[in-house]
Amino acid sequence: MVLQERSLTLFDKVWSSHVVTGLAGGVSLLAIDRHLLHDLEGGASLRRIAERGLKVHNPELTFGVPDHAVATAPDRRADSTPNSSRLLRELKEGSEASEITYFDLGTEGQGIVHVIGPELGLSQPGMTIVCGDSHACTHGGLGALSFGIGATEIMHVLATQTLRQTKPKTMRIALEGKLAPGVAAKDVILATIGRIGTDAGNGHAVEFAGTTIRAMSVDQRLTVCNLSIELGAKIGMIAPDDTAFSYLAGRAYAPKGEMFDRACAHWRTLPSDDDARFDVEHTIDAATIAPQITWGTSPQDVIAVDQRIPDPTRETDPQRRQAMEAALAYMGLTPGEAIEGTPVDWVFVGSCTNGRLSDIREAARVVAGRKVAPNVRAWVVPGSESTQRAAEREGLDKIFLSAGFEWRKAGCSMCAGINGDTVAPGQRSVSTTNRNFVGRQGPNARTHLASPAMAAAAAIAGRIADARKLG
Amino acid sequence: MEKFTRVTGIAAPLMKANIDTDVIIPAKRLVGHQRGELGAFAFEAYRYRPDRTDNPDFVLNLARYRGAKILITGEHFGCGSSRESAVWALAGFGFRCVIAPSFGDIFTNNAFQNGMLLIRLPKEQVDRLAAEIESGSTPAMTVDLQSRTVTAPSGAETPFEIDAERRQALLEGRDEIGMTLARDADILAFQERDRAARPWIYQTGQTQVS
Numbered sequence: 001m002v003l004q005e006r007s008l009t010l011f012d013k014v015w016s017s018h019v020v021t022g023l024a025g026g027v028s029l030l031a032i033d034r035h036l037l038h039d040l041e042g043g044a045s046l047r048r049i050a051e052r053g054l055k056v057h058n059p060e061l062t063f064g065v066p067d068h069a070v071a072t073a074p075d076r077r078a079d080s081t082p083n084s085s086r087l088l089r090e091l092k093e094g095s096e097a098s099e100i101t102y103f104d105l106g107t108e109g110q111g112i113v114h115v116i117g118p119e120l121g122l123s124q125p126g127m128t129i130v131c132g133d134s135h136a137c138t139h140g141g142l143g144a145l146s147f148g149i150g151a152t153e154i155m156h157v158l159a160t161q162t163l164r165q166t167k168p169k170t171m172r173i174a175l176e177g178k179l180a181p182g183v184a185a186k187d188v189i190l191a192t193i194g195r196i197g198t199d200a201g202n203g204h205a206v207e208f209a210g211t212t213i214r215a216m217s218v219d220q221r222l223t224v225c226n227l228s229i230e231l232g233a234k235i236g237m238i239a240p241d242d243t244a245f246s247y248l249a250g251r252a253y254a255p256k257g258e259m260f261d262r263a264c265a266h267w268r269t270l271p272s273d274d275d276a277r278f279d280v281e282h283t284i285d286a287a288t289i290a291p292q293i294t295w296g297t298s299p300q301d302v303i304a305v306d307q308r309i310p311d312p313t314r315e316t317d318p319q320r321r322q323a324m325e326a327a328l329a330y331m332g333l334t335p336g337e338a339i340e341g342t343p344v345d346w347v348f349v350g351s352c353t354n355g356r357l358s359d360i361r362e363a364a365r366v367v368a369g370r371k372v373a374p375n376v377r378a379w380v381v382p383g384s385e386s387t388q389r390a391a392e393r394e395g396l397d398k399i400f401l402s403a404g405f406e407w408r409k410a411g412c413s414m415c416a417g418i419n420g421d422t423v424a425p426g427q428r429s430v431s432t433t434n435r436n437f438v439g440r441q442g443p444n445a446r447t448h449l450a451s452p453a454m455a456a457a458a459a460i461a462g463r464i465a466d467a468r469k470l471g
Numbered sequence: 472m473e474k475f476t477r478v479t480g481i482a483a484p485l486m487k488a489n490i491d492t493d494v495i496i497p498a499k500r501l502v503g504h505q506r507g508e509l510g511a512f513a514f515e516a517y518r519y520r521p522d523r524t525d526n527p528d529f530v531l532n533l534a535r536y537r538g539a540k541i542l543i544t545g546e547h548f549g550c551g552s553s554r555e556s557a558v559w560a561l562a563g564f565g566f567r568c569v570i571a572p573s574f575g576d577i578f579t580n581n582a583f584q585n586g587m588l589l590i591r592l593p594k595e596q597v598d599r600l601a602a603e604i605e606s607g608s609t610p611a612m613t614v615d616l617q618s619r620t621v622t623a624p625s626g627a628e629t630p631f632e633i634d635a636e637r638r639q640a641l642l643e644g645r646d647e648i649g650m651t652l653a654r655d656a657d658i659l660a661f662q663e664r665d666r667a668a669r670p671w672i673y674q675t676g677q678t679q680v681s
């Protein structure tokens with residue numbers, strides 16, 4: 001049989017080079033290059049496989065870090081929150097027993113699992129990376145095939161360093177054009193979700209491409225890929241290029257010297273071939289995107305900050321209309337009114353979406369020399385200990401503190417409220433996170449997703465505000 | 472995992488799109504509760520009033536749907552977080568099967584790992600089944616994985632498709648870790664070849680981070 005030279009996508013190349021063997025029914029046994037454990041499931045998963053008498057197959061490819069349950073108060077300790085002491089102990093002791101690298105509280109490696117992966121150079125192009133957390137899609141910003149898994153799959157990876165997976169379809173989202181001033185990566189991805197819907201990527205591995213993406217920094221690409229799961233796609237990827245390679249050079253866990261060059265030569269073969277075919281293609285004009293803010297309880301419920309809150313009575317699909325009405329009731333918003341000017345109680349800058357150094361700089365630029373409005377509580381929670389230290393070296397902590405923000409320790413914090421950092425019932429928050437789901441930031445908390453600059457502007461104005469007007 | 476062959480029971484319609492895993496089980500229940508206890512918190516935000524009494528308006532609280540084993544719902548059910556506890560909460564509530572036009576990708580894998588059958592049907596068919604359940608005298612249905620059919624209260628059968636491998640795993644109640652470990656020679660051979668081709672993947676000796 002003569003094999004036809006086929007044009008392949010980035011996703012196809014990484015997938016097929018990791019197939020250990022094909023199983024029945026179109027399922028592949030996929031080799032996993034990096035397995036990242038966090039405090040919620042990590043320790044329990046290690047315990048469960050030990051109870052079954054199994055060993056960790058490749059401890060050198062497995063890394064553990066506490067993030068979801070950790071306290072973020074400046075004087076925090078492992079036992080600062082009631083649940084964290086048990087979860088952290090279990091993960092730490094389980095990691096030690098299995099010879100897994102564990103990034104403990106108080107060390108530079110600690111932070112949100114999807115922030116530290118790229119930051120430490122653990123996440124690299126062409127890798128398969130999994131984590132018991134759906135925002136594992138973030139690492140795709142460096143050209144990795146990375147996705148979230150559940151508790152049973154975590155055990156499968158621990159015991160076998162593989163996963164049984166059905167190959168998804170492929171989708172390319174081409175983002176074209178130069179971003180307008182004051183428009184962030186977060187705005188681009190929120191606008192994209194608003195345009196094509198929160199289930200558009202279901203069953204697909206998405207590649208973000210186009211001139212807008214090529215011009216982005218790695219931090220910005222990580223933000224875009226972070227919200228792939230909010231498009232319904234568990235995998236989001238961006239072709240690795242010189243921007244990605246220079247980002248990785250010199251990072252703690254990235255290859256060094258000659259090995260870096262060898263890795264780089266491999267990475268250069270990964271981008272999709274010019275004539276590669278995707279099952280679905282979308283093209284979005286990114287030049288026209290304005291700063292975004294969500295109004296509802298799904299990331300697709302999003303508008304530009306200068307737009308009006310949508311009116312459900314204009315919606316023809318009855319199920320969609322009901323969902324809009326329920327979302328507006330939950331959010332306490334009136335259809336037809338301007339969203340700008342809506343008073344807010346909380347501002348949260350952080351998370352695996354927007355907790356990196358560049359995000360904190362963006363927020364600081366808006367905050368510098370100004371004061372947080374008296375009706376607002378505002379927090380910055382850096383995505384990692386090393387981000388925090390870098391920001392402090394630049395004096396960014398001072399800018400926030402003197403404006404009236406709290407400057408806290410690294411973790412997931414108010415993104416999901418698991419450590420007890422929550423927004424009170426009925427209160428409204430502008431948050432740089434990725435989910436505005438019902439109850440996500442606490443029971444009856446009202447979450448508006450936005451970029452770091454927009455969140456900072458809301459803190460200063462005390463209301464939803466257009467960051468561009470603050471300059 | 473628990474086998475799935477055939478389930479007959481009450482079916483409940485929760486006709487809303489994009490029900491996310493935070494709604495199925497809120498994050499604060501992920502710590503401090505055991506797997507088997509999560510049923511009490513399934514759909515917590517909808518199910519209870521602030522004083523923890525049952526919200527009479529929530530469809531799953533209606534007497535007619537008590538003890539439901541089959542959930543009929545909208546598009547993209549189980550989107551959002553990867554928490555497998557969403558499946559454990561649904562199972563704890565009593566569900567063995569969910570019927571919807573589409574499901575979150577990670578949720579899908581989690582459900583099948585726990586013996587929960589997800590049936591994907593075109594939206595019109597899901598809406599029709601829901602309508603029949605809402606109007607019928609007894610909202611009971613049968614789901615048969617062997618014959619791949621859903622039998623509505625009227626007796627009308629709707630065939631469904633399912634990945635052959637997943638179906639077999641459910642019918643047998645397979646242990647996938649054991650099955651994969653039986654192929655460990657293949658995994659080790661792959662890693663040996665890969666170690667030669669991409670040595671940097673395996674060299675995780677690193678500069679020290681302090």
Ligand code: SF4
Nearest residue numbers: 135351352412415416
């Ligand atoms: S920051 Fe939020 S979205 Fe990211 S891993 Fe933590 S809880 Fe999940």
